[in-house]
Amino acid sequence: MCQQPSVPLIKEHIVFYGAGSMAEAIVRGMIARNVIASDSITMLNRSSSERLAELRSRYGVQGSNDAQQKSEILKNAQVIVLAMKPKDAAEALRGLAPLLQPDQLIVSVIAGLTIRTIQGLLGTPQPVIRTMPNTSSTIGLGATGIAFSKEVGEAGRRLALNIFESVGITSVIEEERMETLTGISGSGPAYIYYMMEAMTAAGIRGGLTPEQSLELTVQSVLGAARMVQQTGEDPAALRKKVTSPNGSTQAAIETLDKGDFFETVIAAVNRCAERSREMGAAVEKELFKNQ
Numbered sequence: 001m002c003q004q005p006s007v008p009l010i011k012e013h014i015v016f017y018g019a020g021s022m023a024e025a026i027v028r029g030m031i032a033r034n035v036i037a038s039d040s041i042t043m044l045n046r047s048s049s050e051r052l053a054e055l056r057s058r059y060g061v062q063g064s065n066d067a068q069q070k071s072e073i074l075k076n077a078q079v080i081v082l083a084m085k086p087k088d089a090a091e092a093l094r095g096l097a098p099l100l101q102p103d104q105l106i107v108s109v110i111a112g113l114t115i116r117t118i119q120g121l122l123g124t125p126q127p128v129i130r131t132m133p134n135t136s137s138t139i140g141l142g143a144t145g146i147a148f149s150k151e152v153g154e155a156g157r158r159l160a161l162n163i164f165e166s167v168g169i170t171s172v173i174e175e176e177r178m179e180t181l182t183g184i185s186g187s188g189p190a191y192i193y194y195m196m197e198a199m200t201a202a203g204i205r206g207g208l209t210p211e212q213s214l215e216l217t218v219q220s221v222l223g224a225a226r227m228v229q230q231t232g233e234d235p236a237a238l239r240k241k242v243t244s245p246n247g248s249t250q251a252a253i254e255t256l257d258k259g260d261f262f263e264t265v266i267a268a269v270n271r272c273a274e275r276s277r278e279m280g281a282a283v284e285k286e287l288f289k290n291q
């Protein structure tokens with residue numbers, strides 16, 4: 001099995017600005033791995049106090065919706081993780097701009113939002129780390145793409161790597177590749193879940209109980225992923241070992257091919273990347289509003 005690198009204790013105070021699914025996945029993963037004290041994490045959102053109360057009681061993190069306190073927390077944060085939807089980013093960044101000090105590290109998990117747009121909306125050459133994690137960070141099996149702005153120094157790089165290595169693997173890439181990576185690993189878990197939904201439904205239609213069908217599907221997906229990881233063999237080579245000539249698997253793969261499975265998956269990844277760019281471009285437009 002792939003060993004996660006050991007991660008030193010994170011001593012910096014991290015503020016999650018946006019407290020939804022992705023922020024929770026990272027926080028839960030970090031706390032489960034004991035890499036940060038829960039009171040070194042503050043979670044903020046736009047307005048949902050119930051959500052912050054839930055997160056405080058679930059993880060022991062801090063969080064407040066009082067406007068004055070929110071400003072103070074953001075002013076004093078060493079690291080601010082931007083974790084709101086792209087459509088909400090422009091307003092959030094404009095509000096954040098007057099609170100920032102030059103050395104505060106901005107980490108974004110927002111799909112499509114470029115470093116240039118983030119710095120443009122903040123109006124400062126803030127050190128920005130653009131990332132694309134995924135929700136499997138919850139259980140320490142995340143995969144995060146990372147790109148750094150030129151303002152990020154060695155300590156900032158190391159800190160970002162520590163955060164995301166504590167919840168899975170990381171891949172440092174050129175920012176231009178971030179949308180492709182989003183199509184593979186950011187959104188990828190959803191494609192696998194969709195495949196699992198279809199396999200489970202087929203099992204149920206064929207007379208298995210829902211529990212049997214789900215359990216068998218889960219183990220098949222888990223076993224297949226582990227086989228690739230542990231044997232080091234190509235997925236194509238492993239597929240061939242399952243596929244007897246003229247056998248049942250071959251018949252199934254031919255049926256997938258009738259639906260152009262391979263090219264459809266590639267088209268889905270490409271469309272995901274394109275949609276990320278569209279969402280980023282929509283935020284970038286905000287840069288030029290009122291100018």
Ligand SMILES: NC(=O)C1=CN([C@@H]2O[C@H](COP(=O)(O)OP(=O)(O)OC[C@H]3O[C@@H](n4cnc5c(N)ncnc54)[C@H](OP(=O)(O)O)[C@@H]3O)[C@@H](O)[C@H]2O)C=CC1
Pocket residue numbers: 017018019020021022023044045046047048051083084085086088091092109110111132133134135186187
């Ligand atoms: N979900 C995923 O699998 C992944 C998501 N991402 C990225 O993570 C980001 C968040 O996604 P996700 O967690 O799914 O979204 P959610 O809808 O679950 O959470 C969004 C959060 O942002 C908060 N928010 C909205 N506007 C503001 C604002 N102006 N200031 C502060 N907080 C605000 C919301 O607060 P409130 O509820 O109070 O409105 C909410 O807590 C997105 O940009 C997405 O591209 C990246 C990788 C994977």
Ligand SMILES: O=C(O)[C@@H]1CCC=N1
Pocket residue numbers: 111182186187
């Ligand atoms: O669907 C989305 O926009 C986000 C980005 C990656 C995964 N979920």
